[in-house]
Amino acid sequence: MHKVELKEVGLDIGLAFSKHFYKTDYLHYGYWPDGLTVEPANVFEAQVNYANYLLKNIPEGVSSILDVGCGSGKFAEIMLDAGYSVDCVSPSPNLTKHVRNRLGDRAEIFETRYEDVRTEKRYDMILCSESFQYLLVEEAIEQTKKFLNKQGYLLICDFFKRDVPGKSPISGGHRIERFLEYMDEQPFTKLTDLDITKEAAPSLDIMRDLIQEVIAPTWNIVAYYMRSNYPRFTRMFSFAFRKKIAQAHRKYLSGSTSGEQFAHFKTYRLFLYQQKGWRPLSV
Ligand SMILES: C[S@@+](CC[C@H](N)C(=O)[O-])C[C@H]1O[C@@H](n2cnc3c(N)ncnc32)[C@H](O)[C@@H]1O
Incomplete structure (x- = not known):
């Protein structure tokens, strides 16, 4: 039996709490526009806003999507209902049970870490919705290069650490400067960089x-x-x-x-990258 990480347990508990207290299956933050009162009754609406925001940022022409770290499978279901073909990566056995119940055979589920996925399939877009922070950046980007179709997209919506002094009480996130520098060296063009820290905080x-x-x-x-x-x-x-x-x-x-602390130590971003070149599938 593999050793269960605390982060994994945290997500399982997070889903149980979210379902019970907020009547929601989403595992991501909410998007709180001005005017939406910050109270428990509005958590679901804020998360629906976030899901709609993601949907709106899927580029035209995309038809196949790999949802990396798909949580409960809720957003994968929304994308399937919107007409995309979707596969999922779900390394957490408990969360995967929810995903299977929800999606049945509508999607292939790779029950492993993204870094370990092996498949001949190729996708128009790789999505990391609040899952990027859990990935090893270099390995994840290498996998992404392999799995993308010609000029495919990488959509990341997640928070990163800002370079400020002090210790954040909120854990998680890669260092933003390091990530941006790393991506600058990769064969990707950055098409979108939206800062939604204020709306997510x-x-x-x-x-x-x-x-x-x-x-x-x-x-x-x-x-x-x-x-x-x-x-x-x-x-x-x-x-x-x-x-x-x-x-x-x-x-x-x-x-x-x-x-307030979140906005001080973190930056929540939506990045859309497009692969510049491409390699034949056999390479
Ligand atoms: C905060 S949840 C986000 C879930 C979903 N994408 C959403 O937006 O609601 C983080 C997800 O990342 C997954 N995850 C953690 N480590 C991962 C890894 N190495 N590879 C792929 N997914 C991972 C977790 O199992 C979980 O599904």
Whole structure:
């Protein structure tokens, strides 16, 4: 059995929470335009905005798409319904169950990391919707070059780290400067670079409120119960996991995972690249 990464568990939990609290299957941030009140009741609408924004940025002429890191398969389903032919990459066994239930045999699902996908298939577009941050950049770009049709597109919508001093309470994202420099050396033309940090950031305020109002009080009550009833075990547990507990407090329970902090440390971008040259499939 492979070792399960914390990030993978986080996404599975994220989906369960999203389904329960916000009645949504999307695993990405929302797009919050001016005028949309930042409150839980509007999370689904914000995520639909994000999905529509992605759809709008799929270039004309694209017909086949590989959705890398397809989450629950919700956006893949939207693309299929819009007439695209879509395959998915889904390395997480739990998420893949949702994808299979949702898509049946409408899409081939590569149940592996993108870096490990092996296929003779070629696509007009590779999509990385909030999955790019999980990929190893060099390997992902090499794979993309292999899997794209002549002059195919790479659409990335995800956040990156800005080069600012200090430690971000929000983890994730490749360094933007490094990514841009790397892509400049690649056989791709950058067609679009849209900054949607302002529109994406309120999703962090929603997350902060969920943590502060639901998760932190639950954690505190469980901790109180454990301390009162199992003091020895609790002391041992707290000692063994002191670093993880301190990290969880610093990152999540302190309330610092706000939209403002996100906008300070991260930049959320939509990039559309087009492959310049192309290689015959046999090479
Ligand atoms: C935040 S979710 C985004 C899901 C979906 N694209 C969306 O926009 O709702 C991140 C996705 O990336 C996937 N992922 C993580 N590491 C990956 C890798 N190395 N290769 C491919 N997908 C990966 C996860 O399994 C998950 O489906």
